[in-house]
Amino acid sequence: MTNTIEELEKDATVIFLIGTNTTENHPVIGYKIKKNVRENGAKLIVADPRRIELAEMADVFLQFRPGTDVALLNGIMNVIINEGLQDKDFIEKRTEAYEDMKQVVEKYTPEIVSAITAVPAEDIVKAARMYAAAEAGSLCYAMGITQHTTGTDNVKSCCNLALLTGNLGRPGTGVNPLRGQNNVQGACDMGALPVTYPAYQAVAVEANREKFEKAWGVKLPTAKGLMLTEAINAAYHGDVKALYCLGENPMISDPDSHHVEAALKKLDILIVQDIFLTETAQMADVVFPGVSWAEKEGTFTNTERRVQRVRKAVNSRGDARQDWQILSDMTTRLGYPNSYASPEEIFAEIRSLTPSYAGITYDRIEQTGLHWPCPTEEHPGTPILHTEKFSRGLGLFHAVEFKEAFELPDEEYPLILSTGRQLYHYHTRSMTRRAIALDTHRPENQVQVNQKTAAKLGILNGEKVRLTTRRGSIELKAQVTDILNEKLVFTFFHYGEAAANVLTQGEALDPIAGIPEYKVCAVRMEKII
Amino acid sequence: MAEEQRVLLKYADQIDPKIAEDYIKVGGYKGLEKARSMDRKALIEEVKKSGLRGRGGAGFNAGMKWSFVPILDEDRYVVCNFDEGEPGTYKDRIICEKNAQALLEGMAICGAAIASNHGYIYCRGEYPFVVETLKEGIQSAKASGALGDFNIEVRMGAGAYVCGEETALIESIEGHRGEPRFKPPFPGVAGLWAHPTVVNNVETFACLPYILTNGAEWFAGIGAAKYPGTKVLTLTGDVVNATYFEVPTDYNLRDVIYKLGGGVKGGKKLKAVQVGGTSGAFIPEQNLDTPIDFDSMSAIGASLGSGAVFVMDETRDIVDIVTRISKFFEHESCGKCNPCREGTWRCREIMEKINAGKAGQKDIDNLMILSRVMKNAALCGLGQAAPIPIDSTLQHFAYEYSCKLN
Amino acid sequence: MLKLTINDKEIEVPRGTMLLDACQQAGADIPTFCYDPDLKLAGSCRMCVVEVQGRRNLQASCVTPCENNMIVDTESANVVEARKIILELLLARHKLNCMVCEKVGACKLQEYCYRYDVKESRFAGEAAHFTREDPNPFIERDYDKCIMCTRCVRACEGITGAQAINVKDRGHHAKISTIFDGKLADSSCVFCGQCIMVCPVGALTSKVSMGKGRPFEYEKVLTTCTYCGTGCMLELNVKDDTVVGVTSNRDAQLSPVNKGALCVKGRFGWDFIHYKDRLTTPLIRENGQLREASWDEALDYAANRLNAVKAQHGPDSIALFSSARVTNEENYLAQKMARVAIGTNNVDHCARL
Structure with a gap:
């Protein structure tokens, strides 16, 4: 997030949510949005293919066809530009390439966009005016924006909209991706990415490589690494022979599970470090028992870039070992002797190599976490990014054309399938299926289907159905509802027993981010008799 | 035989409360006309000077209450408390049934005083037939142009006694559960939808046209000096004439019961009288010479309250x-x-x-x-x-x- | 500034200060049930009443604004009498199973009865009783212990915005209820448990923690939630080296993102920690089966196999998936291991999924 969570409760006067079912995926952020709307009269725009909970209290609800995000956002920008509602001063002083973007956006009139997205033109106009008029407009998105073959384009379009209206760098504004996992921000910050070292220092930049070579005392690889989805494909094709999997469960979380399974089977060795024998661990050659978050010290970085402490509450059981120790031991055995006394010592090394974390110490975050960038120990942290200038200087507009999703419905697979999370479970359910209350409350997967579609297929609420795509099929219960339209079905990806990712496609990914298109694939649904 | 002094009920059964013209014929809406011709502050002063005090039970000076209302940008509301739930009390119903237009005019006068053109009448749920009278009366008054831009909406209660409490009443109008709020803030500052709101009783509003028409001094000269005007009383229980009367406020209880009320039924002795509704004190025979006005009643540990007079004879337990x-x-x-x-x-x-x-x-x-x-x-x-x-x-x-x- | 005399002590407070705050500033400990600084005021429990000279009635200090020259007594005979009687009235209908109550030791009713020496109620008589059944797996609702402070109602609306509960019926029969008194699961409840957080007595408790430990038995360890990226702080309740529950801290310093608010996963989704099939020993696959192994054996085995792959196919034939679940420190070590020990940039994690 460029801005903080608290601003969504206090400062934002217009909140534009696109591709985030906030109340289910980030419930506490959802509370804050609701409070702002209810108590301060903040305006709410919700764009989502499903009539999610927050849509019910939205001033404008844009129920658009999955995968048409760029068109929708371009349409909104078209209205803003045509009506002269853009922040000319901001565009002038803080941005570049405005004309390029404008040229593309010109074509996306509300009428044309309405035909693409199935959103009434007047609602596009209404949303555009509302967001453009905002004293402080906050744009939030989540995986609804990113999990597309056009995910990067979608994000760029969100940025375009914020730049166009000057909704950046002030309290209550910002482009705010709501990150789905406790430490996804931190994992990225720490350079658990194929192209960057900690703090997004690009591997490809020689100076960076030299810096880390010096610090770590070894020659570092120069070749760009493989992204997670690419690595699975490489394993399938025999180019990756060994996989070390720390706290991940690709058998459930990665697209096209059959393909993942085949890929993992081809590996020479699969090492899994986890706290449970997950679906992936069951296929492993070696399993290292790590510890849960309740048994370890360390830090997580949340979606608003706030680095906070994780504290050990209980001792681990049996022979389970601290994850950092396992990694340190393995690193030594792989020929790079190292030893640390504690996570805090590791953090000290992180600080020395990660400028944005340099000023953060365990002492400083003993009570209240700090927002990076925090370059020195005197620095108060940075709740709001880009107040004076952007990381690259001027904010860059991108001219983004709308592209259809990779796999569209056809006669054989006539419906669109989107997948996502629900309130009561988390990711591959390795934890929440063992949290008895949560699992008792939501013990099995369901597919949400519009009542008309259900009626056409002779399906009643709660009946078993089969979903089939070109990759495979699963059986699960139908939840007949009117929150989505007749052409869309939605299911949850948590359940190994009816794993949504058996259905999803991993063939076409976002070309830049390598993200799979979980929000759109073509599916067939039938009643099981 | 003691006499009533009818002000609010002077034309009872002679005019149709639903028809504004009837009321206008007997001098109605002159008070509003005068109020609107006056400076807002002068109008409040006039009402203060009349000494009119709330007829709902608390006896607060009406003009004073209005003067607390801040006149800022936000909307203000005039709310009439017609949730007449005290057992034995029906004087507001009588006023509405006999002279509803005076209530409407009174609310509009209050509207002029606090620069508001939204009025609500919160009517007791057990009075659906009066709601009809009020609605027709409002329609007629609007059609006649007498109310000008002052609008009145009638809301019905659902049978909760506590909604007679002004803040519970406000909660109920807002669509919430009828529960009182803590005070302060008083409704005058933050009432209906947190906006400044004057809540007065039916009888209080109905006095206003006569105060404006006849002058504050005239009103102040009627009845008890510190609680001037007339009061509509309803007699119930073991009394011969169990009906309503409008009397000046310096009238005493004994006269109410024995002169207007015709004494205790069946020639029995009086044991006690409860004034002001169910929550009123029981007054023994020896205190019957107390005048009914607010302060005199308070002095003997009772309260005039709604003006219900419940008579109990010697046989009562x-x-x-x-x-x-x-x-x-x-x-x-x-x-x-x-x-x-x-x-x-x-x-x-x-x-x-x-x-x-x-x-x-x-x-x-x-x-x-x-x-x-x-x-x-x-x-x-x-x-x-x-x-x-x-x-x-x-x-x-x-x-x-x-x-x-x- | 306003000048007040509270229990003979003169203090100054800014205009707009509530009497409760002023009393606390003057060092008076005022008992409260319904008051909660994070919630809309109710002014309904009347425990915080104080005597203000010149006022006819006792004043509920939580909703009474300070006025200049107020003279206040916070423990006058009238005040103490009112508090005692209120406690006795509550006690007269309260289910007194303190010996097995989850809230024992942290119950405000218990605390104030002790403080005002209320041993029993002179008003003991008949009382309305409410059925306890609510089949949801998260929240135990025992309204025979409810004192009708409505903090749960106000937290449900004011913090979570769920508006799942409100007061139903009147007077002595008033109770906290969902719409049409149905099950929580059929209401707009999202099982965040904010109601448990604010409940001053044992009426609302966690079913997941039930019987595992009472507040005075466990230690609280403040940590960051392990679920979504919001970064809520929560307290792991630890008894005998075992997590027995989750509570939250409402101090904005300690819990800056959520200020005590949690979601259903944060508050009720902790028992996986000690789930019976946790991995407790390294495993190695042998003849198609995973068997237990020592750390040295497992680490050596894994390292040798990786080194062999590296020797045969080069470092880029190895990939490492780090994790968005583990700490920064562990992510740092993971990517470092890939880069320095294996020699590849093939390191990524589930950010994309």
């Missing part, structure tokens, strides 16, 4: 009556504050025990301490006043209690 009253309060407590929610329940429980002859002195002691705490600590008037019948009868009719103790 005071403890039994108070037990029934305690049941009423138990039923009507909204349950918001502890002293009232649990206190009214325990009061009823102990009263029943006494009434059944199963109680001892310890129970009386418990009742007294409970009653004191409720008066001291309950959130709203309901809980604070609920023990008054118990207290006043323990004081004046202790013998009846002691007869029932074992």
Whole structure:
């Protein structure tokens, strides 16, 4: 997030949510949005293919066809530009390439966009005016924006909209991706990415490589690494022979599970470090028992870039070992002797190599976490990014054309399938299926289907159905509802027993981010008799 | 024979309350005309000068109440409390049925004073037929142009006694559960939808046209000096003429009961009279010469309240009556504050025990301490006043209690 | 500034200060049930009443604004009498199973009865009782212990915005209820448990923690939630080296993101920690089966196999998936291991999924 969570409760006067079912995926952020709307009269725009909970209290609800995000956002920008509602001063002083973007956006009139997205033109106009008029407009998105073959384009379009209206760098504004996992921000910050070292220092930049070579005392690889989805494909094709999997469960979380399974089977060795024998661990050659978050010290970085402490509450059981120790031991055995006394010592090394974390110490975050960038120990942290200038200087507009999703419905697979999370479970359910209350409350997967579609297929609420795509099929219960339209079905990806990712496609990914298109694939649904 | 002095009810049954023109023919809407010609502050001064005090029970100076309303950008509201839920009270219904236009005019006059053009009448749920009269009356007044841009909406209660409490009434209009709010803030500052709101009783509003038409001095000269004007009383119980009367406020209880009321039914002796509704004190015979005005009543530990006069003859069982009253309060407590929610329940429980002859002195002691705490600590008037019948009868009719103790 | 005399002590407070705050500033400990600084005021429990000279009734200090020259007594005979009677009234209907109550030791009713020496209620008699059944797996609702402070109602609306519960019926029969008194699961409840957080007595408790430990038995360890990226702080309740529950801290310093608010996963989704099939020993696959192994054996085995792959196919034939679940420190070590020990940039994690 460029801005903080608290601003969504206090400062934002217009909140534009696109591709985030906030109340289910980030419930506490959802509370804050609701409070702002209810108590301060903040305006709410919700764009989502499903009539999610927050849509019910939205001033404008844009129920658009999955995968048409760029068109929708371009349409909104078209209205803003045509009506002269853009922040000319901001565009002038803080941005570049405005004309390029404008040229593309010109074509996306509300009428044309309405035909693409199935959103009434007047609602596009209404949303555009509302967001453009905002004293402080906050744009939030989540995986609804990113999990597309056009995910990067979608994000760029969100940025375009914020730049166009000057909704950046002030309290209550910002482009705010709501990150789905406790430490996804931190994992990225720490350079658990194929192209960057900690703090997004690009591997490809020689100076960076030299810096880390010096610090770590070894020659570092120069070749760009493989992204997670690419690595699975490489394993399938025999180019990756060994996989070390720390706290991940690709058998459930990665697209096209059959393909993942085949890929993992081809590996020479699969090492899994986890706290449970997950679906992936069951296929492993070696399993290292790590510890849960309740048994370890360390830090997580949340979606608003706030680095906070994780504290050990209980001792681990049996022979389970601290994850950092396992990694340190393995690193030594792989020929790079190292030893640390504690996570805090590791953090000290992180600080020395990660400028944005340099000023953060365990002492400083003993009570209240700090927002990076925090370059020195005197620095108060940075709740709001880009107040004076952007990381690259001027904010860059991108001219983004709308592209259809990779796999569209056809006669054989006539419906669109989107997948996502629900309130009561988390990711591959390795934890929440063992949290008895949560699992008792939501013990099995369901597919949400519009009542008309259900009626056409002779399906009643709660009946078993089969979903089939070109990759495979699963059986699960139908939840007949009117929150989505007749052409869309939605299911949850948590359940190994009816794993949504058996259905999803991993063939076409976002070309830049390598993200799979979980929000759109073509599916067939039938009643099981 | 003592005389009534009819002001509000002067043309009762001679004009149709639903027809504005009828009212206009007898001088109606002249007061509003005058009010609108006046400076807002002068208008409030005039009402203050008349000495008009609230006829709903609290007896607060009306003009004073209005003067607290801040005139800022936000909307303001005029709310008429017509949730006439006190058992034995029906004077507001009579006023509406006989002279509804005076109420409407009075609300519009208040509107002129606080620069508001939104009025609400909150009508008791048991009065659906009066709602019809009011709605037609409003329509007629709007059509005649008499109300100008002042709009009045009628809202119906759903049978909760506590909604007669002004803040509970406001909650109810807002669509919430009828529970009183704590004060401050008073409605004058933050009332309906948190906007400044004047809440007055039907009778209070209905006095205004006459004050404006005849002048503040005229009104101030009627009845008791500190609570001037007339008061509509409703007589119930063991009284010959169980009906309503409009009298000047310096009238005393004895005259009300014996002269207008024709005395106790069947020639019996009077045991007690309860004034002001269920939460009123029980007044023994020796206090009957007290004038009915607010302050005189307060001086003997009673209250004029709504103006209900409930007469009990010598055969009545005071403890039994108070037990029934305690049941009423138990039923009507909204349950918001502890002293009232649990206190009214325990009061009823102990009263029943006494009434059944199963109680001892310890129970009386418990009742007294409970009653004191409720008066001291309950959130709203309901809980604070609920023990008054118990207290006043323990004081004046202790013998009846002691007869029932074992 | 306003000048007040509270219990003979003169203090100054800014205009707009509530009497409760002023009393606390003057060192008076005022008992409260319904008051909660994070919630809309109710002014309904009347425990915080104080005596203000010149006022006819006792004043509920939580909703009474300070006025200049107020003279206040916070423990006058009238005040103490009112508090005692209120406690006795509550006690008269309260289910007194303190010996097995989850809230024992942290119950405000218990605390104040002790403070005002209320041993029993002179008002003991009949009382309304409410059925306890609510089949949801998260929240135990025992309204025979409810004192009707409505903090749960106000937290449900004011913090979570769920508006799942409100007061139903009147007077002594008033109770906290969902719409039409149905099950929580059929209401707009999202099982965040904010109601448990604010409940001053044992009426609302966690079913997941039930019987595992009472507040005075466990230690609280403040940590960051392990679920979504919001970064809520929560307290792991630890008894005998075992997590027995989750509570939250409402101090904005300690819990800056959520200020005590949690979601259903944060508050009720902790028992996986000690779930019976947790991995407790390294495993190695042998003849198609995973068998237990020592750390040295497992680490050596894994390292040898990786080194062999590296020797045969080069470092880029190895990939490492780090994790968005583990700490920064562990992510740092993971990517470092890939880069320095294996010699590849093939390191990624589930950010994309």
